[in-house]
Amino acid sequence: EVVGVMPRSFHHPGRPLGADIDMWGTMDLQPGGRWFFRNFRPLQLFARLSEGVTMEGARAELAVVADGLRAEYPQSYPDGSGWLTGVESLRSEIIGDMEPVLFILFGAVGFVLLVACANVSALLMTRGAARSRQTALRLAVGGSRGDIIRFQLAESLVLSVVGGVVASLVALATTSLLSNFAAQYMPRAELIGFDAWVLVFGMLVAAVAGLIFGMAPAIIASLTSPMSLLSDGARGSAGSGGRLRDGMVVAEVAVSVMLIVASGLLIRSFDKLMSVDMGFDATDINVAQTYLPVQIDPNEGVYRAMPNRVMFFSEVLRRLEDEATISAAAGISHLPLRETNGVRFVVEGLELEPNARPNAEYRVTTPTYFEVMGIPILDGRTFTTFDDADVSFVAVVNQAWVDRHADDRKPIGMRMRIGNNSNGPLWEIVGVVGNVRLQSLDIGPRETIYASYLQAAGHNMTFVFKSDLEGANVLEKARLIVQQTDPDQPAFAMAPMDDVVAESVAERQVLVWMVSLFGALALMLAGLGVFGVVSFRVRQRSREIGIRMALGARPGSVARLILRDGLRRGIVGAVVGLVGAMFATRVLESMLFNVGRFDPIVLVVVAFISLGVVALGTFIPARRAAALDPFVVLRADG
Helix, strand or coil, X not given: CXXXXXXXXXXXXXXXXXXXXXXXXXXXXXXXXXXXXXXXXXXXXXXXXXXXXCHHHHHHHHHHHHHHHHHHCCCCCCXXXXXXXXXXXXXXXXXXXXXXXXXXXXXXXXXXXXXXXXXXXXXXXXXHHHCHHHHHHHHHCCXXXXXXXXXXXXXXXXXXXXXXXXXXXXXXXXXXXXXXXXXXXXXXXXXCCCCHHHHHHHHHHHHHHHHHHHHHHHHHHHCCCHHHHHHCCCCCCCHHHHHHHHHHHHHHHHHHHHHHHHHXXXXXXXXXXXXXXXXXXXXXXXXXXXXXXXXXXXXXXXXXXXXXXXXXXXXXXXXXXXCCCXXXXXXXXXXXXXXXXXXXXXXXXCCCCHHHCCEEEEEXXXXXXXXXXXXXXXXXXXXXXXXXXXXXXXXXXXXXXXXXXXXXXXXXXXXXXXXXCCCCCEEEEEEEECCCCCCCCCXXXXXXXXXXXXXXXXXXXXXXXXXXCCHHHHHHHHHHHHHHHCXXXXXXXXXXXXXXXXXXXXXXXXXXXHHHHHHHHHHXXXXXXXXXXXXXXXXXXXXXXXXXXXXXXXXXXXXXXXXXXXXXXXXXXXXXXXXXXXXXXXXXXXXCCCCCXXXXXXHHHHHHHHHHHHHHHHHXXXXXXXXXXXXXXXXXXX
């Protein structure tokens, strides 16, 4: 009976198996109840810490409780069994690896804001210099410097508030698009929304940025000397205002170069990551996960008995293989790049305490799994239908296991015990397969032990099957096959294997796209800043240019003069940015794969791109300068 409905925005905390959770049932934890068994352990416990209690304190208290349970129930928790207690923050569980990504994105946004504010500040100083005669007249007729500062700050504040309003409208219109896009890669991204707090924060940032970056133009305008300006015809001078404008342009270029270097490193890293050998071929592979119910009560649950689990998995495989649109099918207990599952083991002949035994990844597969996934067989054989519960246990290991534990012995025929039981059965190695990256693409292959599902079928199985059909159609067929096999069992976490691979690098992909977007935006703003300042300088030097051309200077030489002037700032900004990037990109080290912070290809390409943007921003004013008519300029000036 349905007794309640959770809000649409609610998500089960933690990391559920393969997919989100849609339904919840109650547990009977009363003594003698169906769940009241000490060997039932697949539970996640959630607790809210009391006020003043630290994580370290909670860990210590829980360890004391565990020690008491271990002493009270030694048969359930024998020495060396490996059962431990731990306390982790739910926040870190939910955010996971996205926390450093979000901090990097926050920093990138700050850099773009810095470039935009420097751009506006430089343009305000340019505008202030252009109307310096008006400012001088105000001062000459009795206006105070405080009035000039207040006027300039008010103008800057109005510009920033208007910009904040426009940005808020754009954000309001695009937030749903962003959240839908990010939801494919980021946990809880669909909860991103535009609310009153976001609006207030954005407007405050806009206002504060406007006041801070409007201060320099306001002070420079107030320091104008009325007599010097009125006496020289208000032609202006480079002065401190000109040097500060040049410094703003250099800073814009430098910050944008730092962002572009960061995006270049991330792009190179992501390209190397996606070209790494995964150990399997995901082409045309689709996956559908099943999890047979765990029934503790021996009188309930058909799938408590392993033969029944084997029968279910075998029937699903048979139906998948009989489907005309599916060319091959197999199964594995824990899918690569989605789930991990470790186990302790000991090679025959070694006497090691359970806690001292090495650890390896452990997978249960069907016989055709390696063939379907394109995993090469390096030695021996893989599983057959004869490797069932009636014969000795067999195992297949990967090359990483051989390199670490074979000790120059031939691996075929070696035997080992899997688990902590010193009296457990011996498993004979019958084959060696290629390495597969099971945890993530940026973590190298670990030692892996594979077992046959006919001998060690658990409750979970992910079916992998090849098909040329579109993903949605073939996945629906797989869902129906599972339901036809047992109407009570669902198939979930269904997806093309390519999507599983994409999910495993989602955080990096979001970071690459967003930092690249911010870097391109910052570089575009820097180019506009160069264009604005150089255009003003051309207008300011129009009389000088007119005299040069009247004395015989050719348009080409005038254009080169302006280009050199603009490129000089660009080169200084690029050098400062490259040096700054070498330090700033330290925060990216954990996100880089096979790429160093000082990658020469990235640095050279970014240097050329940034200088190209600066040259483009300078080229248009240079063309205008070369096209000036000296007669018209000098007549207007006279």
